[in-house]
Amino acid sequence: MSPLQGCLLFSALLFATGFAGAVTRRHAILVLVGIELMLNAANLNLIAFWRFGPHPEALTGFIFVLFSMALAAAEAAVGLALVIAIYRHKRTSNLDEVKELKG
Amino acid sequence: MNWIVQYLWLIPVLPLVAAGIIAVNKQPQRKLAATLAIGAMAAGSLLSLCAFYATLGHGEGVYREVYSFNWLQFGGTDNWLQLGWVLDPLTAIMLVMVTFVGMLIFIFSVGYMAHDPNFMRFFCFLALFASGMLGVVIANNLFLFFVSWEIVGLTSYLLIGFWYHKPSAAAAAKKAFITTRIGDLGLLLGMVWLYAQTGTLNFYDHGHGCMETTALTAMAAHVTIGGLAVSTMVGLLIFLGAVGKSGQVPLHVWLPDAMEGPTPVSALIHAATMVAAGVFLVARVYPLMSQSPLFGAGLYLDSTPMLQVITWVGAITAIFAASIAVAQNDIKRILAYSTVSQLGYMMMGIGVGGVAVGMFHLITHAFFKALLFLGSGSVIHGCHEEQDVRKMGGLKKYMPVTFAVYAIGMLALSGFPLFFSGFWSKDEILHHASNWSVSHVPFYLGCTGALFTAFYMTRQVALVFFGSYRGQDEASSHGHTDHAHAHSAHDHTPHESPAVMTVPLMILAVFAILLGVIGTPAWPWFDSYLTGEAAKFDLGKLTEHGTLSLMVTSAIIVFTGLGLGWLLYGNRLRKTAGEKDVLEAAQPAVFKLLQNKYYIDELYELTVIRLNAFAARLCDFLDRWIFGGVVLAVSYLFLGLAWLYRLMDEYLVNLGFDAGCDSLRESGSGLSKLHSGRVQTYLRVIGVALVLLIIFLIWGHKA
Amino acid sequence: MSTPLLITLVVTLLAAGTAMCLRNLVHSALMLAICFSGIAAVYLQLNAEFVGFTEILVYVGAIAILIVIAVLLTSSGETPEKSVLTSGWFAGAVVSVLVFTALGWAVLHSHVLASGNAPAPHITVKDVGDVLMTQYVLPLEIIALMLTAAMIGAVIIAYKEEPGTDTKPQTSTKEIPAASVSAYVAGKEGAQ
Numbered sequence: 001m002s003p004l005q006g007c008l009l010f011s012a013l014l015f016a017t018g019f020a021g022a023v024t025r026r027h028a029i030l031v032l033v034g035i036e037l038m039l040n041a042a043n044l045n046l047i048a049f050w051r052f053g054p055h056p057e058a059l060t061g062f063i064f065v066l067f068s069m070a071l072a073a074a075e076a077a078v079g080l081a082l083v084i085a086i087y088r089h090k091r092t093s094n095l096d097e098v099k100e101l102k103g
Numbered sequence: 104m105n106w107i108v109q110y111l112w113l114i115p116v117l118p119l120v121a122a123g124i125i126a127v128n129k130q131p132q133r134k135l136a137a138t139l140a141i142g143a144m145a146a147g148s149l150l151s152l153c154a155f156y157a158t159l160g161h162g163e164g165v166y167r168e169v170y171s172f173n174w175l176q177f178g179g180t181d182n183w184l185q186l187g188w189v190l191d192p193l194t195a196i197m198l199v200m201v202t203f204v205g206m207l208i209f210i211f212s213v214g215y216m217a218h219d220p221n222f223m224r225f226f227c228f229l230a231l232f233a234s235g236m237l238g239v240v241i242a243n244n245l246f247l248f249f250v251s252w253e254i255v256g257l258t259s260y261l262l263i264g265f266w267y268h269k270p271s272a273a274a275a276a277k278k279a280f281i282t283t284r285i286g287d288l289g290l291l292l293g294m295v296w297l298y299a300q301t302g303t304l305n306f307y308d309h310g311h312g313c314m315e316t317t318a319l320t321a322m323a324a325h326v327t328i329g330g331l332a333v334s335t336m337v338g339l340l341i342f343l344g345a346v347g348k349s350g351q352v353p354l355h356v357w358l359p360d361a362m363e364g365p366t367p368v369s370a371l372i373h374a375a376t377m378v379a380a381g382v383f384l385v386a387r388v389y390p391l392m393s394q395s396p397l398f399g400a401g402l403y404l405d406s407t408p409m410l411q412v413i414t415w416v417g418a419i420t421a422i423f424a425a426s427i428a429v430a431q432n433d434i435k436r437i438l439a440y441s442t443v444s445q446l447g448y449m450m451m452g453i454g455v456g457g458v459a460v461g462m463f464h465l466i467t468h469a470f471f472k473a474l475l476f477l478g479s480g481s482v483i484h485g486c487h488e489e490q491d492v493r494k495m496g497g498l499k500k501y502m503p504v505t506f507a508v509y510a511i512g513m514l515a516l517s518g519f520p521l522f523f524s525g526f527w528s529k530d531e532i533l534h535h536a537s538n539w540s541v542s543h544v545p546f547y548l549g550c551t552g553a554l555f556t557a558f559y560m561t562r563q564v565a566l567v568f569f570g571s572y573r574g575q576d577e578a579s580s581h582g583h584t585d586h587a588h589a590h591s592a593h594d595h596t597p598h599e600s601p602a603v604m605t606v607p608l609m610i611l612a613v614f615a616i617l618l619g620v621i622g623t624p625a626w627p628w629f630d631s632y633l634t635g636e637a638a639k640f641d642l643g644k645l646t647e648h649g650t651l652s653l654m655v656t657s658a659i660i661v662f663t664g665l666g667l668g669w670l671l672y673g674n675r676l677r678k679t680a681g682e683k684d685v686l687e688a689a690q691p692a693v694f695k696l697l698q699n700k701y702y703i704d705e706l707y708e709l710t711v712i713r714l715n716a717f718a719a720r721l722c723d724f725l726d727r728w729i730f731g732g733v734v735l736a737v738s739y740l741f742l743g744l745a746w747l748y749r750l751m752d753e754y755l756v757n758l759g760f761d762a763g764c765d766s767l768r769e770s771g772s773g774l775s776k777l778h779s780g781r782v783q784t785y786l787r788v789i790g791v792a793l794v795l796l797i798i799f800l801i802w803g804h805k806a
Numbered sequence: 807m808s809t810p811l812l813i814t815l816v817v818t819l820l821a822a823g824t825a826m827c828l829r830n831l832v833h834s835a836l837m838l839a840i841c842f843s844g845i846a847a848v849y850l851q852l853n854a855e856f857v858g859f860t861e862i863l864v865y866v867g868a869i870a871i872l873i874v875i876a877v878l879l880t881s882s883g884e885t886p887e888k889s890v891l892t893s894g895w896f897a898g899a900v901v902s903v904l905v906f907t908a909l910g911w912a913v914l915h916s917h918v919l920a921s922g923n924a925p926a927p928h929i930t931v932k933d934v935g936d937v938l939m940t941q942y943v944l945p946l947e948i949i950a951l952m953l954t955a956a957m958i959g960a961v962i963i964a965y966k967e968e969p970g971t972d973t974k975p976q977t978s979t980k981e982i983p984a985a986s987v988s989a990y991v992a993g994k995e996g997a998q
């Protein structure tokens with residue numbers, strides 16, 4: 001197993017964990033937590049490929065990850081704002097009860 | 104071309120136009136109708152005289168001029184259906200006779216039908232008949248001939264059934280039409296065969312016509328069914344038409360019943376002209392009849408098979424009808440059977456002696472038979488529509504003019520020697536019959552017939568004109584209470600007819616005497632006129648051995664008949680109407696047989712009519728059940744199909760559609776469950792999709 | 807693979823696991839912070855120092871704190887008594903196992919990845935800055951715009967509506983009490 005494969009495996013495990021949390025837990029914020037974990041796993045994948053792939057001095061993966069982080073931050077902010085807005089309307093943060101779009 | 108030949112068509116067309124004008128008149132305008140009809144016939148007479156004059160004086164050879172015009176085109180430019188007329192001596196003499204006698208009868212009808220409310224209709228039909236008859240006479244073309252023949256048959260039907268509210272008249276009209284139809288069928292077949300064989304419809308066409316030698320020899324050489332020549336077969340078929348129209352045995356049954364029509368109709372149609380049309384037809388196609396087949400000639404002994412057939416049929420008819428006439432009690436029926444008998448004589452004459460012999464008797468018969476019929480009409484009119492001779496009598500003093508002319512007619516018919524035309528014409532026939540090479544039996548039959556003729560005519564005249572009036576017995580036995588007041592004041596004694604009725608009678612009587620002159624052996628003008636040979640006036644011919652002995656023989660026969668009749672009926676005058684006839688008392692069985700016309704009508708009823716009725720029932724069954732059944736079956740088939748379609752539509756299509764819609768709805772509602780509205784469900788699905796994608800990509804790459 | 811790295815990995819994984827499993831949300835958020843730190847350490851190990859520090863700054867410093875604040879704002883700070891698992895959690899678990907299996911299998915059975923063994927690159931912050939300002943300046947500006955928009959959007963979404971200052975008609979939000987809203991939702995569910 002090469003270091004790259006080890007890194008990728010580690011990030012896959014992180015990803016699966018984050019996915020499991022996102023689809024299993026009831027609370028909306030925990031779903032967002034899981035999504036953040038998934039994003040981090042993806043970033044790790046990118047860095048691994050940058051580090052062990054060709055031309056690391058081009059910094060392509062590096063910059064990609066930077067922007068991804070910025071995006072993740074913006075997305076976390078907006079998502080949490082949404083959760084707060086929903087909590088204000090429905091007085092619950094239980095995702096089982098948020099199904100107006102049913103049908 | 105002679106101008107009269109070009110305008111010959113006017114002769115039949117003028118009465119046709121008159122009939123048309125009378126037909127479209129809504130209001131009864133008797134004077135107009137009578138004037139038109141009589142005027143048309145008078146104009147026709149004048150034109151016929153012109154035509155007659157044109158045919159005279161051509162020396163040797165027969166004058167014959169033909170006028171044809173193209174009518175219809177078949178296919179190529181040369182294939183024209185031609186129509187046309189011919190002017191030859193036969194045509195001319197018939198034209199003169201028909202128009203002249205017709206005109207006289209029309210004038211008579213004005214008086215006879217004066218009290219009838221259907222005066223207009225009568226004259227319309229009479230004029231139509233005249234045009235048809237004249238068309239028959241002048242037609243040079245099989246097609247025109249047949250059309251005119253049919254018009255004549257139609258108007259005969261219309262006129263016999265003129266008083267159609269009488270069931271007997273309607274039945275008689277039907278019988279006449281159907282019986283002559285049987286003959287007409289033969290005529291049509293013969294004419295079609297003639298056309299098919301010769302390729303032309305024209306009788307005379309400058310050498311190409313069917314009655315001219317080229318065509319005739321071709322037909323005589325052609326052998327057909329039963330070893331007979333085509334000319335014989337065609338002649339037989341055409342003769343069948345003549346048998347029907349001229350009332351020869353066995354198709355004679357309609358003529359006596361035709362007396363249901365008014366008396367002028369009986370005179371014109373069933374004495375002078377229409378029934379003579381059959382004889383005229385035979386005369387017209389005489390070249391065909393006299394054409395010997397060009398094989399087996401020795402069998403025929405100088406006479407062709409057709410002419411033999413014609414002679415035998417004529418002879419049998421002559422004796423047959425004359426015997427029936429002896430036992431009849433209706434004044435018109437006696438004359439009807441007499442007509443049938445005389446027609447037989449004419450046919451016999453044509454058979455044994457040729458066209459001239461038969462036609463001479465036809466011309467003389469037309470005049471004296473019309474005279475007799477019109478006279479009987481005058482008698483009936485005078486006796487207030489009484490027709491039974493047993494109820495008449497002694498009319499000599501009530502109707503002297505009628506008696507005089509009737510006696511002249513009767514003597515002419517009987518063949519009283521020397522002065523009356525009937526003697527000369529009948530003698531010609533008997534003369535030729537006695538010289539016939541095939542057999543002498545027709546001669547003997549003809550002599551017997553002449554005996555009967557004289558006998559029954561004397562009987563009739565004695566019963567009608569002599570003795571005392573027996574009509575009063577019936578009148579007195581009538582209950583006067585069931586008649587109107589006017590009737591009780593009505594004079595039951597007979598009266599003389601008005602001048603409009605008696606003057607034509609007198610004119611006819613004159614001709615009945617004078618016509619004999621043209622046919623005596625001393626000056627056979629008629630013969631020469633028709634055959635184109637020269638005629639010499641030679642009184643010495645009268646005293647020739649064969650001729651003189653025959654004249655004496657026939658004179659003896661006539662006097663015997665007259666004497667017997669007078670003995671039985673004139674001398675022992677009948678006293679009452681209900682008395683038994685002398686002959687009936689003497690020979691009741693034979694008399695009954697003769698009175699019932701040899702039960703021929705009953706025989707036909709049992710065989711032919713029953714067969715016909717059965718065939719009609721069979722056809723009805725076929726039509727109703729078999730053909731109708733097929734139609735019904737088809738319609739039921741369609742009904743069944745329609746029911747099936749409805750079933751299919753209701754259960755298959757509708758239910759299928761419903762099921763389709765239901766499944767669509769269910770699948771829709773099922774699919775809508777995918778939209779749970781829950782984010783985590785969506786996420787799970789995306790996870791599964793990711794897994795699948797990875798598998799797909801890896802395997803895709805691996806391959 | 808040196809021992810500190812291994813410990814770092816294990817700690818990170820454990821932290822992630824517990825972050826997903828804990829009932830208390832605040833504890834979960836704290837675990838998440840530890841997880842992020844662990845990932846930052848991994849970044850440092852992979853010679854992506856700048857990314858590592860950015861991870862700590864952004865994730866631990868901002869996002870984890872943000873999660874804690876959101877938890878507190880939605881009054882979910884207490885440990886819930888009922889189950890924290892959603893309905894259909896088992897399917898989710900199965901799917902996540904499947905995901906890991908697929909990914910892991912893909913990684914392990916790929917011959918391309920087996921060869922990755924490049925030398926360590928030497929990256930300075932100056933290089934990063936140069937690239938950002940020259941080659942990637944457009945994405946930089948767009949990211950700036952996006953961040954601005956996200957910030958404004960988040961503020962608007964989470965903005966507490968005050969009675970009277972709302973431009974929209976009050977009836978659509980205020981005069982429909984929550985009870986009738988849930989009743990309407992219940993009615994819709996019933997109709998299905």
